[in-house]
Amino acid sequence: MKPYLSWQKQVKLMSDRGLVIEDEAECIRFLTTVNYYRFSGYARYFQIAPHEDNNDFYPGTSFNKIREIYYADEELRTNLLKPLSCVELMLRSHVAHIIGKEYGPYHSYLEEDFxxxxxxxxxxxxxxLHDIERSKERHIRHYRNDAGDNHNFDELPVWSAVEAWSFGTLSKVIEYGGQGSLADSVAASICIAKGGFASRIKALVYLRNRCAHYGRLWHHSVIDAGPTPNNVRKKAKRIAGQFGNRSVVDVIASLDDICVRGKVMDTSGKLLNPELPKLVKQYKNNSDFWCGLVNPKSPKDHKAHQS
Structure with a gap:
């Protein structure tokens, strides 16, 4: 059982472990806005062997250096939310259009046989059904009675229903809907390769959720890594160099491809620019932050960031 530590004692603990803290007051201010436990997820990559209870920092490791990586990670999450959200909205539109046209706009998507x-x-x-039932939107409430305990969602058109679904639910509908043929139809509709399309969308859902809930992207291996097409991956590696198939960079490459081929626009009506070239321009390929994105490692592989 670990004891409670005030912010001041958290700073002292890190200092006792060898972390160079340039400004204790500024470090305390940072910890009041960023949970110590969250920060430690980044710090452990600069500790000698945290998996063996050796939490000492490599000599010369500074608080400012780790904080810079934390802020870079935060900026990346924020920047990715825009294209991810735009792709999600585009998918809602195409799914509603295809289901309405090919399977009928009412109740088909609520039948198990679909x-x-x-x-x-x-x-x-x-x-x-769960996502629809929990919605508080007027266009959904219209199909409930005054008491709100009964509904007639068989009359709810799919173009309204898709707006109530979570991105995760939308992804499942794409993957399994239309007796398994909906994914191909959606991919064709937005001019994307059909092979592995549903899995690529699952990877975007995973990344969107991680960004939206402030999950660390640096040194993170993506669980639901989609099968990024080889031609897309090769093109991205010409821009960014080598990167792991389960790295966040691999999913970003897939996201860029979908945005470009699908001609995804932002809220101002402008086509989205790819994110990967921006990253390459912003970070040196030998920087700690870039290395942690393209080649994620476990903290056990601690020698990777020895100072």
Whole structure:
């Protein structure tokens, strides 16, 4: 059981472990806005062997250096939310259009038979219904009675329903809807390669959720890494150099490809510019932050950041 530590004692603990703290007051101010535990997720990569309870920092490691990486990570999350949100909105539009045209705009998406015959078909249908039921939007409430305890969602058009679905639910509908053919139809509609399309969208959902909930991207291996097409990956590596298939950079390359091919626009009506070239221009390829993005490692591989 670890004891409670005030902000002042947290600073002293890091200092006792060898972290160079240039300005204690500024460090305390930082910790009042950023949880110590969150900050330690970045700091452990500069400690000798935290997995073996050796939490001492490599000589010369400074608080400011780690804080710069934290802020770079925060900036990247913020920058990625815009294209991720725009892709999500585009997908809602295409899914609604295709379901309405090919399967009928009413109740088809709430039928279990609409989804591919797997053990999850009822769960996916229930996810759609759950997201609709919890919505407080007027266009959804219109289909409830005055008491709010009954509904007639069979009359709810799909173009209204998709606006109530979470990005995760939307991804499941794309993957399993239309007896498994919806993903191909959506991919064709936005001029994206059909192979692995549904899995690529799952990876975007994963990345969006991690960005939205302030998850660390630096030295993070993506669990739901989508099968980024080889031609997309090769093109991205000509821009950024080598990167791991489960790195955040790989998902960014896939995101850029979808934005460009799908001609995704922002709220001002302008086509989105790819994010990867911006990253390459902003960070040196041998910097700690860049290395942690392209080649994520476990803190156990602690020699990677020895000062």
């Amino acid at each position: 989804y591919v015959d797997t053990n999850n078909r009822q769960m996916i249908r229930d996810s759609c």
